[in-house]
Each structure stands twice: as C-alpha cells, then as structure tokens.
Amino acid sequence: MVASLTTKTIVGLEIHVQLATRTKLFCGCALEFGATPNSRTCPVCLGLPGSLPVMNRAAFDASVRFALAMNCKIATYTKWDRKSYYYPDLPKNYQISQYDLPLGYEGYCDIDGDEGQSKRIRIRRAHLEEDAGKNLHDVPGCSLVDLNRTGTPLLEIVTEPDIDCAQDAFDFCTGLQKLAVYLGVSEASMQKGQMRFEPNINVEITRGGEVFRTPIAEVKNLNSFRAVRDAIEYESKRQVQDWLADEDYVFGKASNENRGWNADKQMTEYQRSKEAAHDYRYFPDPDLMPVTTTADWVDSVRKELPESPTVRCDRLVSAFGLSQGDADLIVADRGDAELFDAAVDGDKKLAKRMTSLMLGAAKKSANDRELTVSTVLPSATSWQQLVRMVEDGVVNASAGERLLLEAMENTAGEIDFEQMAKDRNLVQVQDVGQMSAWVEQVFTENDGAVQDALSNPKKAKAAPGFLTGKVMQVSGGKADPKVVRQLIAAKIKEMQTE
Ligand SMILES: [Zn+2]
Structure with missing residues (x-):
C-alpha cells in the first residue's frame, strides 16, 4: 500500500516596482514611456568612462514612504553596491543596487484570508536599484538595444516565504499595486511593465511522518497578476510530480533553478540552475556616497502617510x-x-x-x-x-x-445646487394641500387602478405604486413621493371603510 501524501506550497515573492520619479536614479534623464529609442540617455546611464552618478533624492524618499507603508524599519545608514551584470542592456557591466544594507527591512503587509481573517506576510527587505535597458529582437538578423529604461529607479521588495497558496500571492500582489498607487510612489501600470514579479516556490511533502522539501524554483519576470497565480499553481503540482518520479529531487541534493513562464502552454520551463549571491561579486560603489537617515526625519515621513x-x-x-x-x-x-x-x-x-x-x-x-x-x-x-x-x-x-x-x-x-434646483423648477412641493389636489385629480382620471387597489386581490399591491407614478407625472416631478404615497394609502383606506 502507498502511504498517503500531504503537500504544502511555500512561496516567497520578489517584486520590482518602478518608481514614478521625473528623472532616473543616478542621472537627470527623463523617465518617459514610449520615447524614441536611446533618446533619453546621457554619459551616466550609457556607462561612459569618467561619468559620475548622483543619487536622485526623490527616488529615495518615495522608497522610504513605500517601505514605511509596508511597516518596514528604515536603515539609519545605507549604501550602494555594484552587482556584476554582463549584458548589452546595461553597458557599464554592473548594476547599482543595495546588497547587505537595504533601506527598508523587517516589515509586513496583511491580506484578507478566505474566511475574513487576515494573514500577515512578512517583508524581509526593500531596496532601491537601477533597471537595465531593453534588448529588442524584432528586427531579423540582429538585436537592437534601447537604453531609455537604463537607470530607471526600481524598488525591489522581498517577502519571507509566508505565502502558502496561489490565490494569496495574487491578493498580496494586487494589494501592493493598490498601495503603490495610493501613496503616489508608482503608477504601477502592468501595461507599461512597471511591476514585475518573481515567485520562489517549493513544496513540503509529508509521507508517513517523513518530511521532504523540493528544490526552490524561481519563476523569472512575470508581468501580470494572473501569471503569478498560474505559475505558482503549476509549480506546486510539477514539483510533486518530479519528486514522485525521482526521490533525489529534494532541496540540497538537486539544485535550485530558474524557470520561465510560458503563457501559451500554461507551464513553466527550465532555464538554468540558480546562481548563489557570491556569483554577482557585489562590492560597494566607490562613486556614490552612503545615505543616512535620522529618526526625526523618518517620523515626519511616517506622519504624512495617508x-x-x-x-x-x-x-x-x-x-x-x-x-x-x-x-x-x-x-x-x-x-x-x-x-x-x-x-x-x-x-x-x-x-x-x-x-x-x-x-x-x-x-x-x-x-x-x-x-x-x-x-x-x-x-x-x-x-x-x-x-x-x-x-x-x-x-x-x-x-x-x-x-x-x-x-x-x-x-x-x-x-450652488440650491440655485440650480430653483432655476430648473425642481424644488419639491411641500404643500400638502397642493399634493392632495393632485391625488384627487389622479384618482378621478384613473378609476381602473383605483378599483384594483380597492378590490382586485391580484393587483391591489401594485396599484398604489402606479397611482404614485401618475401623481409624480402630473406634478412635473415636484411632488414629494414619500408624502404622495402616504396620501394615497390614506385615501384608499378611507374609501374601503366607506
Ligand atoms: Zn542619463
């Protein structure tokens, strides 16, 4: 007999949010979606030798606002680090990021659970970094590089692995988008690629009291909430299947991997085994000053949060x-x-x-x-x-x-709505005498409905509503329907007792 399995999906998220600053993170180039390729560049974001970056204070402030809204602690001292990056869309061959001292850490966001209870997702860190440009492959025979996006400020948010199902990941991501827009720190437009998601997924499998964990798969570069949900759902099944086929497919024995999401096939595809942090050869950027914050300043930012x-x-x-x-x-x-x-x-x-x-x-x-x-x-x-x-x-x-x-x-x-109502003759007539006269008139002109109200059991309920409508018509919409209904009910009662 085969021992029964229970499985638990474990997900941590890495989310990049593009900040809505006017200019890039380390130079004065404008951030503009859809501009002519390479028209928003300068020696700094082109990575030309001798150019010097200067931090955009607005991007740092926006990041602190966002981090505080996610209940993060704010670093009193943070710095910039170079991360090796050898691709043509970032020609200086490194990305400026924050490695061991992120600006925000140890926060949390709450999401609504299925039964109205709230679930807490802890935020491990939030740090600021620059985006790369875009490699374009739509011209046959060559690849083109557009560096307009190079140097765009991104806030990278990393959660603890507190998410245990695809729907919670979906809710967390949509909640984060709302928060970003609310704070005004990002447009967070999915169409413009201003939010990108990378879930880290593995599964804890329990069989007959024994616990196994599958290797972690990081699904790269998802750009919709739906893809996040679908990819997590797919991975939680795929990993269990792979473990059933080969029991050496466990964390520590088999390597962690990067995978891509194929939306057409609705499946993830293997890309490569995952590099460890030391492969990036981080080291402090000698061209940029560290950033310090004071408790007073952080408090003042916190007080201004909506x-x-x-x-x-x-x-x-x-x-x-x-x-x-x-x-x-x-x-x-x-x-x-x-x-x-x-x-x-x-x-x-x-x-x-x-x-x-x-x-x-x-x-x-x-x-x-x-x-x-x-x-x-x-x-x-x-x-x-x-x-x-x-x-x-x-x-x-x-x-x-x-x-x-x-x-x-x-x-x-x-x-001035009062004046407007007067000008358009819409002020309700509060004169009960006038309204009674309209009711009398309608009763005379609609004997059929009056008889229904009095003695037709099928129509007695609907008839007063019909008569009210008639009175409103006769009054040109100026009668108070509440009073009219009372007058009609009283009159019908009076006629019934006669
Ligand atoms: Zn520039």
Missing part, C-alpha cells in the same frame, strides 16, 4: 455601514475616497446617500470620460449640499441625480 486602502475600507464599513464592495469601490481611488470623507464629514446619514450618488450616476459619467468622480466634481462642499438636499426632501432622488449629472457635464468648480 491612511492605507485596507484600513480606510475597514473604517468605511464599520463607521458608516457601507458594504465591503461599495467601500472597495470608493477607496479604489484615493481622490474619490478623500472627497467622500470630506463631503460626508462623519455624518452616517449622509454616507448612505453619498455612496449611492457617487457610485451610481456620477461614477458612470466619470468612467465614460475615463476620469474619476473627484476630478470631475471635486468640491466637497457642493457634494454635501446636494446630498443634504436629497436627504431633506428639498429635491427627490431622481432630481438630485439629474442636477449632479448636469453639474458634472459643465464644470469642475463649486456648484
């Missing part, structure tokens, strides 16, 4: 009773989330109405123009005024929506 998307979502759910889905949609854009908070100003009653206006008509209108709600209508005061007007019955919900859409069509400035 509330993280996860914390903000939880707060909207607990403080205002929003659904998780609605909270996610509002928090997805930092500007929208800030507008929401400013307009609602802690008032739970306004929060509900604000949510439906913002995520309904306003969001659709903004999306149609590929904009966000807060860029189209940024004034929190105007939003609050409109939401209050609907809430107080000054205009009904559909008139509120109409005013909002018209305002969003025309201007991004402050709007």
Whole structure:
C-alpha cells in the first residue's frame, strides 16, 4: 500500500516596482514611456568612462514612504553596491543596487484570508536599484538595444516565504499595486511593465511522518497578476510530480533553478540552475556616497502617510455601514475616497446617500470620460449640499441625480445646487394641500387602478405604486413621493371603510 501524501506550497515573492520619479536614479534623464529609442540617455546611464552618478533624492524618499507603508524599519545608514551584470542592456557591466544594507527591512503587509481573517506576510527587505535597458529582437538578423529604461529607479521588495497558496500571492500582489498607487510612489501600470514579479516556490511533502522539501524554483519576470497565480499553481503540482518520479529531487541534493513562464502552454520551463549571491561579486560603489537617515526625519515621513486602502475600507464599513464592495469601490481611488470623507464629514446619514450618488450616476459619467468622480466634481462642499438636499426632501432622488449629472457635464468648480434646483423648477412641493389636489385629480382620471387597489386581490399591491407614478407625472416631478404615497394609502383606506 502507498502511504498517503500531504503537500504544502511555500512561496516567497520578489517584486520590482518602478518608481514614478521625473528623472532616473543616478542621472537627470527623463523617465518617459514610449520615447524614441536611446533618446533619453546621457554619459551616466550609457556607462561612459569618467561619468559620475548622483543619487536622485526623490527616488529615495518615495522608497522610504513605500517601505514605511509596508511597516518596514528604515536603515539609519545605507549604501550602494555594484552587482556584476554582463549584458548589452546595461553597458557599464554592473548594476547599482543595495546588497547587505537595504533601506527598508523587517516589515509586513496583511491580506484578507478566505474566511475574513487576515494573514500577515512578512517583508524581509526593500531596496532601491537601477533597471537595465531593453534588448529588442524584432528586427531579423540582429538585436537592437534601447537604453531609455537604463537607470530607471526600481524598488525591489522581498517577502519571507509566508505565502502558502496561489490565490494569496495574487491578493498580496494586487494589494501592493493598490498601495503603490495610493501613496503616489508608482503608477504601477502592468501595461507599461512597471511591476514585475518573481515567485520562489517549493513544496513540503509529508509521507508517513517523513518530511521532504523540493528544490526552490524561481519563476523569472512575470508581468501580470494572473501569471503569478498560474505559475505558482503549476509549480506546486510539477514539483510533486518530479519528486514522485525521482526521490533525489529534494532541496540540497538537486539544485535550485530558474524557470520561465510560458503563457501559451500554461507551464513553466527550465532555464538554468540558480546562481548563489557570491556569483554577482557585489562590492560597494566607490562613486556614490552612503545615505543616512535620522529618526526625526523618518517620523515626519511616517506622519504624512495617508491612511492605507485596507484600513480606510475597514473604517468605511464599520463607521458608516457601507458594504465591503461599495467601500472597495470608493477607496479604489484615493481622490474619490478623500472627497467622500470630506463631503460626508462623519455624518452616517449622509454616507448612505453619498455612496449611492457617487457610485451610481456620477461614477458612470466619470468612467465614460475615463476620469474619476473627484476630478470631475471635486468640491466637497457642493457634494454635501446636494446630498443634504436629497436627504431633506428639498429635491427627490431622481432630481438630485439629474442636477449632479448636469453639474458634472459643465464644470469642475463649486456648484450652488440650491440655485440650480430653483432655476430648473425642481424644488419639491411641500404643500400638502397642493399634493392632495393632485391625488384627487389622479384618482378621478384613473378609476381602473383605483378599483384594483380597492378590490382586485391580484393587483391591489401594485396599484398604489402606479397611482404614485401618475401623481409624480402630473406634478412635473415636484411632488414629494414619500408624502404622495402616504396620501394615497390614506385615501384608499378611507374609501374601503366607506
Ligand atoms: Zn542619463
């Protein structure tokens, strides 16, 4: 009989995030996606002899913000190291990176588990380094090199092997993307290749009380969340199969390996056995000054961090009773989330109405123009005024929506919605006498529906709604539907007892 197997997937991630600085990490060349090849270069990023790099302070500051948002400790002293790199897309033959003293270390990010509990993924380190250029192979018979990307600042984030399934890796990566965009430290656009992922995967296999571990496979250069998930799923099966075929396929005996993801075949492919760190021959860069930070400065950066998307979502759910889905949609854009908070100003009653206006008509209108709600209508005061007007019955919900859409069509400035409602004759009639007169008129003109309401058991439920609609029509949308419904119900009751 074959002893049964249990397996546990173990994943650590290396993630490169391109920082949204104006210029490169060690020179003044502009960072620009899609520029003419080699038009954004200078002696420093071309690696010409005699040129001297100077650190871009904005890239360092952005990295510290990101590292702090991932709850990392910040190094008081960090330096730059050269890592051997012999490929034509980095002509100086080394990459400037941070080896033994990363700027951030020992952090963590929490992700949501399956049953609402949160899982903590520890961050081992976050360090800053320069990107290489691009080798292009699309011209037959030769390879071309574009050095526009050479020297682009990348934050490399390395997690501890705390991830145990493909979905958690997916959630961690998407969460990190949201965080980067929220902080404004990166556009984190997948289309522009601004985030790249390298999962390190192996499997712990238990058979009859004995534990085996497969060698670690590092899947190189994944550029989508889906590829991360699929590659991890594939590897957790492939490694067990390989171990079943050859029991020497274990960590320590067989070598760790680099693999590539083939999306067409939905499988990883062997590239080469994995080099150890000493192969890179790291040594401190003599051209660059070490960087020091003070506790005061780090504290001041920490104080300026925005509330993280996860914390903000939880707060909207607990403080205002929003659904998780609605909270996610509002928090997805930092500007929208800030507008929401400013307009609602802690008032739970306004929060509900604000949510439906913002995520309904306003969001659709903004999306149609590929904009966000807060860029189209940024004034929190105007939003609050409109939401209050609907809430107080000054205009009904559909008139509120109409005013909002018209305002969003025309201007991004402050709007006087009260004046707008008056100008368009949309202010609800609060005069009960006038509304009773409309109800009388509708009852006279719609005897069929009135009879249904009184004595047709099949239609008695729907008839009052139909009559309310008629009254709204007669009033030109100015009647308060809440009051009209009450008047109609009272009148039907009166007729039934007669
Ligand atoms: Zn340059």
